[in-house]
Amino acid sequence: MTTDAAESLDDAAFRRELADLLQNELPRDIAERNIQGFHQTREDVSRWQKILNKRGWGAVMWPTEFGGTGWPIRRQHEFEEACFLAGAPPQHFQNLRLVAPVVQTFGTEEQRQRFLPPMLTGDEFWAQGFSEPNAGSDLVSMRTAAVREGNAGYVINGQKLWTSDAHYCDWLILLAKTNFEGKPQRGISMFAVRLDAPGVTVRAVPGIDGAHSLNEVFLENVRVGVEDLIGEENAGWDYAKFLLAYERANTAEIPRLKRGVARIKKLAGRPRPGGQAALASEPSFPSRLAEIEIDLMALQATVWRTIDEEEGGEGSATTPSVLKIRGSELLQRINLLQAEALGEYALPFYPAPKYREGPLPGPDYAAGVMADLLYRRASTIFGGSNEIQRNLIARSVIGR
Ligand SMILES: Cc1cc2nc3c(=O)[nH]c(=O)nc-3n(C[C@H](O)[C@H](O)[C@H](O)COP(=O)(O)OP(=O)(O)OC[C@H]3O[C@@H](n4cnc5c(N)ncnc54)[C@H](O)[C@@H]3O)c2cc1C
Numbered sequence: 001m002t003t004d005a006a007e008s009l010d011d012a013a014f015r016r017e018l019a020d021l022l023q024n025e026l027p028r029d030i031a032e033r034n035i036q037g038f039h040q041t042r043e044d045v046s047r048w049q050k051i052l053n054k055r056g057w058g059a060v061m062w063p064t065e066f067g068g069t070g071w072p073i074r075r076q077h078e079f080e081e082a083c084f085l086a087g088a089p090p091q092h093f094q095n096l097r098l099v100a101p102v103v104q105t106f107g108t109e110e111q112r113q114r115f116l117p118p119m120l121t122g123d124e125f126w127a128q129g130f131s132e133p134n135a136g137s138d139l140v141s142m143r144t145a146a147v148r149e150g151n152a153g154y155v156i157n158g159q160k161l162w163t164s165d166a167h168y169c170d171w172l173i174l175l176a177k178t179n180f181e182g183k184p185q186r187g188i189s190m191f192a193v194r195l196d197a198p199g200v201t202v203r204a205v206p207g208i209d210g211a212h213s214l215n216e217v218f219l220e221n222v223r224v225g226v227e228d229l230i231g232e233e234n235a236g237w238d239y240a241k242f243l244l245a246y247e248r249a250n251t252a253e254i255p256r257l258k259r260g261v262a263r264i265k266k267l268a269g270r271p272r273p274g275g276q277a278a279l280a281s282e283p284s285f286p287s288r289l290a291e292i293e294i295d296l297m298a299l300q301a302t303v304w305r306t307i308d309e310e311e312g313g314e315g316s317a318t319t320p321s322v323l324k325i326r327g328s329e330l331l332q333r334i335n336l337l338q339a340e341a342l343g344e345y346a347l348p349f350y351p352a353p354k355y356r357e358g359p360l361p362g363p364d365y366a367a368g369v370m371a372d373l374l375y376r377r378a379s380t381i382f383g384g385s386n387e388i389q390r391n392l393i394a395r396s397v398i399g400r
Contacts (some may be wrong), residue, residue: 011075015040022086024029025051029176031087031234035259036368039213039375040089042125048089049122054166058120066104066112067120073307078252084255092126094165097250098127098174099126102243104192106231115171115192123346127166127195129174129217130240131132132159137388139175140184140237144219146176146191148233156193159218161245162382166202166215169195174219175240178233186200192228193219209375210351232264245320248385252303252327257296260334261303267365272343279341292333299326318396321389328386335373 006142017397030044036375053056060076062068071079096119103115144158156176166172172193179187196200211356216381231239268280279285304341306319317342339346348362360367380386 002218007082008030013145019140020081021051022082023054026083026086026091034089035087037372038368039211044089045053045092045125046122049120050112052091053122058122059091059100060086061096062100064252066100073311074304077108077303077307079256081255085259089261092119092122093250094126094128094173096238097246098128098243099171101246102173102239105242106239108227111192111230114275116135121355124171126171126173127163127169127215127217129160129163129166129172129193131162133161134359136162137385139240140188142175142177143187144174144176145180146178146189146224150179151226153223153228154191156191156199156219156222156224159216161216162205163202164213164382166195166210166217167204170201171232172217173243175236178236185237187234188236188240188271190230190239191224192230193222193224197222197224198210201224201386205229207375208377209371211371211375213375222280224237227370241261244384252299252323252333254296254300254327256304257299257330257334260331260338261289261293261296264292264334264337266339266368268340270365271343273343273345278345280325280338285299287299288337292330292337295326299323299330302326318393321384324383325380325386325389328376335369335376339370339373342366346373350374 010141021261027047030048033044034040049058051159057079059067060069060071060079064070071077080090100119101115103111107115114126130139130142132142132144142158144156144160146154146155146156154176156174158176160172160174172195174191174193175188177184177187178189178192181187193200193218199220201218201220202215203218204212205216206212207214219387230236246354268285269278271278302319303323306323327380345362346364347368348360349367
């Protein structure tokens, strides 16, 4: 048997097991909620994480030494896409893709033992505490400060903003200034902070989608131990850059885009309220849909090419920025076309209703479209705004 044949047999077994998992173990209620596109809940993400972990698939992107699968990147993508399209909630991004790589690379052995297993079992969740009221794109101008108090640890004071999911998370991965002198990049440190620690207050920031996913986090004389410092003091900026590269590399969101296109096709054939004909009957619709599909195919091809380059050890520094820009803009076009296909039926779902607690305010196929459209206006902002990504590309290409 050739190596290729052996590998494809492996692939066939993998696909059979994956299909079995999704058919028999993905809870239907979770899938129904997720397909509508509302924010996922801690309960759903935790339940799904536990199911995956039982199969040994709790963190397919981690190396085996930390309980991952060590799969090639292509298989990781195939796995994540199949799960998402079947309706599984995305696994917790901050846990598995942001904090874990930092802890695995820069954390102490004690921190790895302490933080990684509860991520695998879905028992602890992390929020990302980087942005502040006057420090978003210009993150180094943050004001939150951590002052060392001998061997006792650090005392932290400050405020974080836009902290996604902090209201249901256990930990905050926090950037704070530990030195206000010299180059700002060299005076930042990274900490693990319990969100239920004395002095931490989490307050909701209502989203344009009417949902609660965003927060501001106030830190008043919050004490952390020296064992909660990640890596070296004043080297936090290097770890943050490492983490942000992971964040951007995953923002093409191909599965979400594919599901979005499939939903446009389903919605476009339905008549709209007020006597408006179905979107599919408009002469311009086929070409508008085709443009989106072609752009999606081009983006998918770029993702595959990037994976091949990364596996060959030749990853480009600007590719994550390209993926971030193209993926986020395409997502917004897809969301708009979905809403257009619904016409006024999109409106009853604004703001996002507590749709699990009573009858739906409109036709069930319209649920989630408007809330998702509004939330994803932010996709060109979070993870480093698209303007900043364009600056990075320009600097790399023209050297300024
Ligand atoms: C939905 C959502 C979720 C988020 N989740 C988190 C989270 O979990 N944790 C976290 O830490 N942060 C989070 N953020 C914050 C996010 O990272 C910041 O909003 C983002 O970095 C932009 O910072 P800012 O909002 O301060 O805007 P600013 O930096 O003030 O930018 C305002 C505008 O100016 C433009 N701009 C700024 N500088 C330049 C420049 N040099 N050149 C050209 N244009 C420029 C920007 O592109 C933007 O259009 C989230 C934000 C949103 C909207």
